[in-house]
Amino acid sequence: MKPSIAVIDYGLGNVRSVSKALALAGGDARVSSEIKQIENADGIVLPGVGAFGKGMDNLEKAGLIPIIRSRIEAGKPFLGICLGLQMLFSVSEEHGSSRGMDIIKGEVKLFKNDLKIPHMGWNRVKFKNRQEGGGGIFEGISDGSYFYFVHSYYAAPEEGSLVSSTTDYGGEFTSSIVKENIWAMQFHPEKSGEDGLRIMKNFIRTCGEKK
Amino acid sequence: MRRKKMRDFQKRGNGGLAKRIIPCLDVKNGRVVKGVNFVDLVDAGDPVEIAAAYAGAGADELVYLDITASVEKRQAMLEIVAKTAEQVFIPLTVGGGIRKLPDISDLLKAGADKVSMNTSAVENPSLIRDASREFGAQCIITAIDAKKTAPGKWEVYTYGGRKATGLDVINWAKQCVELGSGEILLTSMDKDGTQSGFDIELTAAVSEAVTVPVIASGGAGELSHLKDALDEGKADAVLAASIFHFGKFSIAETKKYLRENGIPVRI
Numbered sequence: 001m002k003p004s005i006a007v008i009d010y011g012l013g014n015v016r017s018v019s020k021a022l023a024l025a026g027g028d029a030r031v032s033s034e035i036k037q038i039e040n041a042d043g044i045v046l047p048g049v050g051a052f053g054k055g056m057d058n059l060e061k062a063g064l065i066p067i068i069r070s071r072i073e074a075g076k077p078f079l080g081i082c083l084g085l086q087m088l089f090s091v092s093e094e095h096g097s098s099r100g101m102d103i104i105k106g107e108v109k110l111f112k113n114d115l116k117i118p119h120m121g122w123n124r125v126k127f128k129n130r131q132e133g134g135g136g137i138f139e140g141i142s143d144g145s146y147f148y149f150v151h152s153y154y155a156a157p158e159e160g161s162l163v164s165s166t167t168d169y170g171g172e173f174t175s176s177i178v179k180e181n182i183w184a185m186q187f188h189p190e191k192s193g194e195d196g197l198r199i200m201k202n203f204i205r206t207c208g209e210k211k
Numbered sequence: 212m213r214r215k216k217m218r219d220f221q222k223r224g225n226g227g228l229a230k231r232i233i234p235c236l237d238v239k240n241g242r243v244v245k246g247v248n249f250v251d252l253v254d255a256g257d258p259v260e261i262a263a264a265y266a267g268a269g270a271d272e273l274v275y276l277d278i279t280a281s282v283e284k285r286q287a288m289l290e291i292v293a294k295t296a297e298q299v300f301i302p303l304t305v306g307g308g309i310r311k312l313p314d315i316s317d318l319l320k321a322g323a324d325k326v327s328m329n330t331s332a333v334e335n336p337s338l339i340r341d342a343s344r345e346f347g348a349q350c351i352i353t354a355i356d357a358k359k360t361a362p363g364k365w366e367v368y369t370y371g372g373r374k375a376t377g378l379d380v381i382n383w384a385k386q387c388v389e390l391g392s393g394e395i396l397l398t399s400m401d402k403d404g405t406q407s408g409f410d411i412e413l414t415a416a417v418s419e420a421v422t423v424p425v426i427a428s429g430g431a432g433e434l435s436h437l438k439d440a441l442d443e444g445k446a447d448a449v450l451a452a453s454i455f456h457f458g459k460f461s462i463a464e465t466k467k468y469l470r471e472n473g474i475p476v477r478i
Binding site for chain 1 (some may be wrong): 225226229230232271273288293296297298300301302319320321322323326345346347348349350393394422423424447448477
């Protein structure tokens with residue numbers, strides 16, 4: 001049976017593309033905001049793009065934060081995309097200061113350079129501490145491959161060892177993190193062509209293994 | 212020569228961000244106008260098939276421009292967007308006929324990543340502000356049709372270039388960003404359809420005036436035109452239709468040319 005993947009819908013971002021990419025990659029993907037469905041899934045995807053504060057508000061109003069927390073604690077594979085990465089962090093400096101889920105210690109910061117904001121388009125992802133010999137979420141993807149980004153803020157984890165890739169936009173920033181069963185990336189695998197679909201496949205394989 | 216150009220880009224500190232090549236499909240009643248002259252297409256008028264072909268060929272994003280006249284037939288666009296989202300995994304922008312927030316919400320739910328507004332933005336600027344607050348600036352593009360009126364001066368036109376608005380392009384572009392547009396799609400009406408090159412002066416003037424990415428459009432005929440728009444014109448992306456649709460240049464040879472000329476592209 002295909003691993004079941006719950007794509008959490010909280011009213012922000014292109015959830016349809018995320019779920020279609022996961023389906024094409026071999027997952028039984030369902031867009032959902034129902035606690036029961038999220039609880040029973042083999043893996044969870046938190047997508048999203050846009051404002052941090054609104055994202056947190058929507059998650060809170062839908063009562064989804066406790067279930068995200070408990071599934072992560074239970075060791076279920078979790079994939080965070082863009083805002084779904086940022087909201088894992090303690091705090092964002094968007095609109096002064098907004099509280100995140102505080103699952104990863106660190107801060108979400110605005111780009112401070114003289115470049116165009118948002119950082120929009122395809123940029124290179126340079127991997128760090130990549131698992132040798134396979135099993136990782138980036139397996140089969142060449143170092144320096146292009147992925148699609150669209151964001152004005154970036155996440156800076158306190159623990160440098162969580163950084164699994166960096167990208168250069170007027171300086172290197174953290175473009176993905178890995179922590180145990182948490183994989184989270186600032187770029188959009190669902191919008192990054194073949195390499196993006198490979199990430200989805202790797203994620204689904206992990207969900208199948210941890211079933 | 213090439214090395215010097217590469218250094219210039221580094222000086223500008225664009226990081227590793229690639230310049231984007233964006234084919235645009237004019238869609239009427241659910242069909243691509245005039246079709247597309249690719250090899251191996253089963254249906255040269257099917258937007259979904261063409262979109263998939265472009266994504267496979269290395270296009271960085273796609274734009275569907277809905278030129279359907281009647282509001283009733285616009286439903287066709289939603290179905291096309293939904294089908295596209297099932298098989299095409301690069302960013303998709305939809306423009307044309309978007310008048311109110313539910314139009315935007317419908318398109319985004321169907322699987323569009325961004326929407327582009329022109330006439331409705333000019334007539335109702337609060338639409339840009341409200342849409343940006345609701346869906347995020349990153350998915351709200353303002354399209355500006357610009358016509359030159361004097362040296363260094365351009366006027367904003369609406370209704371597909373039929374109506375002069377009296378608005379100054381540079382001021383309007385700045386205002387769009389203040390209202391919450393995350394990107395500007397800038398078309399030179401003087402150059403559009405001429406294949407004689409982009410309006411570089413216009414493109415550079417707008418790109419320097421705003422803090423968000425600018426997509427240059429109108430006038431692409433040769434690969435050097437694309438390079439000039441991205442280099443001298445300081446555009447972040449170029450949009451073109453006929454040079455790609457009728458097979459004059461492939462996306463691959465376009466990108467190869469640009470890379471050889473010092474423009475960072477995704478290959």
